[in-house]
Amino acid sequence: MLRIKNLEAGYGSLRVLRKVSMHIGPREIVTVIGANGAGKTTLLKAILGLMDSRRGEIFFGEQELQTLPTERIVSLGCSLVPEGRQIFAPMTVRENLVLGAYLLYRNRKGEGVEEDFERVYTLFPRLKERERQLAGTLSGGEQQMLAIARAFLSRPRMLLLDEPSMGLAPMMVREIFAHISRLRKEFGITILLVEQNARAALSIADRGYVLETGRVVLQGPSEDLLANRDVQRAYLGRDLNG
Amino acid sequence: MYWEPDKELMDVEEREQLQLERLQSTLNRVYAHVPYYRKKFDEAGISPEDVGSLADLSRLPFTAKEDLRENYPYGMFAVPMREVVRIHASSGTTGTSTVVGYTRNDIRTWSNLVARILTAGGVTKDDVVQIAFGYGLFTGGFGLHYGAERIGASVIPASSGHTQRQIKIMVDYKTTALVATPSYALLVAETLRDAGIPMSALSLKYGLFGAEPWSDRMRKEIQDRLGIIATDNYGLSEVIGPGVSGECLEQRGLHINEDHFLVEVIDPDTLSPAPPGEIGELVITTLTKEAFPMIRYRTRDLTSILSDACPCGRTGRRMTRVTGRTDDMLIIKGVNVFPSQIEAVLFEIEGTEPHYQIVIDRKGAMDEVTVLVEVSESIFFDQMRRQKEMVELIRKRLAQELGISVEIKLVEKKTIARTDGKAVRVIDKRKL
Numbered sequence: 001m002l003r004i005k006n007l008e009a010g011y012g013s014l015r016v017l018r019k020v021s022m023h024i025g026p027r028e029i030v031t032v033i034g035a036n037g038a039g040k041t042t043l044l045k046a047i048l049g050l051m052d053s054r055r056g057e058i059f060f061g062e063q064e065l066q067t068l069p070t071e072r073i074v075s076l077g078c079s080l081v082p083e084g085r086q087i088f089a090p091m092t093v094r095e096n097l098v099l100g101a102y103l104l105y106r107n108r109k110g111e112g113v114e115e116d117f118e119r120v121y122t123l124f125p126r127l128k129e130r131e132r133q134l135a136g137t138l139s140g141g142e143q144q145m146l147a148i149a150r151a152f153l154s155r156p157r158m159l160l161l162d163e164p165s166m167g168l169a170p171m172m173v174r175e176i177f178a179h180i181s182r183l184r185k186e187f188g189i190t191i192l193l194v195e196q197n198a199r200a201a202l203s204i205a206d207r208g209y210v211l212e213t214g215r216v217v218l219q220g221p222s223e224d225l226l227a228n229r230d231v232q233r234a235y236l237g238r239d240l241n242g
Numbered sequence: 243m244y245w246e247p248d249k250e251l252m253d254v255e256e257r258e259q260l261q262l263e264r265l266q267s268t269l270n271r272v273y274a275h276v277p278y279y280r281k282k283f284d285e286a287g288i289s290p291e292d293v294g295s296l297a298d299l300s301r302l303p304f305t306a307k308e309d310l311r312e313n314y315p316y317g318m319f320a321v322p323m324r325e326v327v328r329i330h331a332s333s334g335t336t337g338t339s340t341v342v343g344y345t346r347n348d349i350r351t352w353s354n355l356v357a358r359i360l361t362a363g364g365v366t367k368d369d370v371v372q373i374a375f376g377y378g379l380f381t382g383g384f385g386l387h388y389g390a391e392r393i394g395a396s397v398i399p400a401s402s403g404h405t406q407r408q409i410k411i412m413v414d415y416k417t418t419a420l421v422a423t424p425s426y427a428l429l430v431a432e433t434l435r436d437a438g439i440p441m442s443a444l445s446l447k448y449g450l451f452g453a454e455p456w457s458d459r460m461r462k463e464i465q466d467r468l469g470i471i472a473t474d475n476y477g478l479s480e481v482i483g484p485g486v487s488g489e490c491l492e493q494r495g496l497h498i499n500e501d502h503f504l505v506e507v508i509d510p511d512t513l514s515p516a517p518p519g520e521i522g523e524l525v526i527t528t529l530t531k532e533a534f535p536m537i538r539y540r541t542r543d544l545t546s547i548l549s550d551a552c553p554c555g556r557t558g559r560r561m562t563r564v565t566g567r568t569d570d571m572l573i574i575k576g577v578n579v580f581p582s583q584i585e586a587v588l589f590e591i592e593g594t595e596p597h598y599q600i601v602i603d604r605k606g607a608m609d610e611v612t613v614l615v616e617v618s619e620s621i622f623f624d625q626m627r628r629q630k631e632m633v634e635l636i637r638k639r640l641a642q643e644l645g646i647s648v649e650i651k652l653v654e655k656k657t658i659a660r661t662d663g664k665a666v667r668v669i670d671k672r673k674l
Contacts, residue, residue, distance in 0.1 A: 006294040215266075
């Protein structure tokens with residue numbers, strides 16, 4: 001579904017990604033794990049056309065993405081759930097969701113929007129309860145649900161999630177990740193999940209890539225990465241000296 | 243039957259993407275963790291970042307057996323020792339051994355790859371698999387063992403040798419698949435015949451043979467005598483052990499596990515790529531090994547690549563059976579001679595047994611080659627004339643094939659020492 005070859009991207013003279021190649025099959029959950037500054041967010045931005053300087057190949061299905069503006073990429077079915085949620089705090093939950101459904105309103109005159117809202121509310125009953133509440137008053141976990149729900153309303157074929165676990169309590173992380181799994185299972189949405197929380201990410205992902213200073217140093221089935229000692233030491237916080 | 247159909251039947255373009263991803267991450271790792279590779283890459287003026295396609299592989303330096311020896315024992319490991327759960331050593335057919343290591347993931351990968359090859363060779367969970375490879379530092383025994391166990395077959399770790407006991411096990415335990423060297427399979431067949439045990443006493447269906455070169459004639463001999471389908475499989479400890487490639491029941495060459503190994507065939511003299519389909523030295527790059535990754539390892543094994551489709555449906559390329567090694571190439575009277583050439587000729591001649599030995603000596607400045615050939619008893623006790631005719635026939639055929647003249651000596655059956663492992667085909671007495 002997504003195929004990247006030799007992707008290089010950076011800011012000015014700073015090179016962040018160095019010949020990154022990866023692929024995501026249809027209905028796969030793939031995670032990219034790595035420390036702060038490894039290039040994870042840059043990777044997502046490069047896919048979505050949010051980086052000025054980038055080289056390499058990015059294919060979404062048969063469509064080459066390098067030359068397309070972000071809005072075209074999004075309308076092809078590639079949606080981002082950004083780091084730090086980026087919800088509109090002074091607006092209500094409902095209003096935030098309406099913004100996510102913008103493409104549906106524009107392209108299909110709102111047709112099917114009500115059904116989509118119902119679907120979102122079934123997935124996230126908590127958002128239904130707080131429909132009229134200001135988004136800024138939601139808890140961190142609820143805000144994350146809102147961000148995911150908002151992206152879901154653009155009817156993506158692939159969802160790119162940037163650190164959805166950030167700042168959340170372990171229990172809430174589990175809940176959010178269970179929701180992400182359901183998006184694949186119930187709606188067939190392909191997921192690219194960028195995470196520092198390697199354990200949580202690998203627990204739902206089929207495969208993973210380990211990014212270190214802009215390079216892929218390891219890749220493979222989640223099972224293999226969980227068993228890899230480098231991953232355990234660097235990303236799973238396991239003390240191997242004990 | 244496939245073990246991992248999603249990998250074995252993978253779309254070629256998809257596989258190439260996977261190979262590139264794996265190659266790039268392997269290069270990033272070896273450059274960071276193995277001083278030997280970092281130095282070699284730096285000297286060659288190439289960095290992992292310069293590799294953006296599979297074709298760029300050819301810009302990387304080769305790794306040779308000598309490099310492994312210089313880094314003996316652990317210098318080529320890409321992980322700390324505490325991550326290594328298994329150590330093997332090369333079987334040391336030639337020279338000193340080299341030490342290789344495996345992480346837990348490597349063992350799992352290895353088991354899976356061997357399971358693919360066993361499955362391709364007919365083995366299922368319903369089979370009773372007798373493994374007559376040595377268990378020990380040699381990768382053959384444990385490699386096949388873990389693969390067969392992975393499939394769920396009933397594994398008999400018989401190990402090598404004790405042929406009488408092997409046969410008792412084979413008959414009594416109703417072994418359905420035999421794993422051994424081809425020369426050992428022949429020895430088993432011979433021993434069975436001598437003991438008067440008929441083929442009907444065996445439950446054998448499949449034989450999976452490897453670890454030494456063998457010919458099609460030898461395959462036919464083994465198949466006929468043991469009543470099995472015999473397939474060839476290939477591997478070497480420096481790369482992983484068995485599991486690099488293996489034949490399917492079509493017997494049309496060995497399917498390479500290309501999602502884990504990148505293969506090239508080069509001219510061993512010029513080091514440039516051999517023309518497509520031509521025989522040359524096999525060079526392997528590992529794509530998934532953690533503890534002991536190999537970049538462009540010169541195997542010294544001679545083979546060629548088959549790119550046409552196999553009726554079994556596997557999409558990877560295949561290699562022809564290894565016909566010899568660059569280092570068992572004999573230079574006799576200035577001519578390059580491979581033992582496999584001699585074997586091929588002998589097998590075409592009626593009345594010879596599939597056992598032979600090449601003895602090379604030097605008288606003055608001249609190389610002298612004597613080929614000892616076992617012949618069936620009937621000929622041996624027959625009149626001198628027939629023996630003479632046979633010697634002449636072999637001499638003539640070998641001269642045609644090799645371009646040099648050799649002495650032929652017919653010997654009685656079982657004169658040539660049998661081994662439990664790899665056969666000793668060449669005795670070079672020359673003091674060079």
